[in-house]
Amino acid sequence: DAGVIQSPRHEVTEMGQEVTLRCKPISGHNSLFWYRQTMMRGLELLIYFNNNVPIDDSGMPEDRFSAKMPNASFSTLKIQPSEPRDSAVYFCASSFDRASYNEQFFGPGTRLTVL
């Protein structure tokens, strides 16, 4: 079975540019999570969807960040405009909360570098 798929795996962009990160959760999972990981702040939850609806976006740093989940098999995290402090590894994770006791399955991550 395919796991959580993220694209791109690496992204290098210049300050001020728009960045879009993509995630395909595991088929049948109904919850999706976006995390950010940095050396300074560790692993941070940015936003959490359940049945395609955003449940908790309190971790989204500011209005430059937005996330969507138009259907059960696709989600995007957009940063516009990007800044050097957004450089991090962004992880997407999914779970099936009715059967998995909240076990989350993580994608390989997107390493974002903003110059």
Add this chain to the structure above:
Amino acid sequence: AQSVTQLGSHVSVSEGALVLLRCNYSSSVPPYLFWYVQYPNQGLQLLLKYTTGATLVKGINGFEAEFKKSETSFHLTKPSAHMSDAAEYFCAVRDAYGGSQGNLIFGKGTKLSVKP
């Protein structure tokens, strides 16, 4: 509120020695507890989980953890460390409030180094 505390951001052991990574949690509901491992340049993988039943949980790669309610702990152990165990380990507890029941609260992680 739910929280997780991992004692020690870095732990170093010799190959063949006991591995002990500490995790204490706070939960207002019966906890579901997890240990994840992250190898360099990879995502997090589930090592083991406790939901209900037996308090000693066995996971992959020879790791196990014991749920101790009286101590609010879920420490991760492995009798004999291998070089391939070098990674970062995260303890997590399920969230319990409102619409966030599907969420996990992660600790800050412990980096394990294994010396030859």
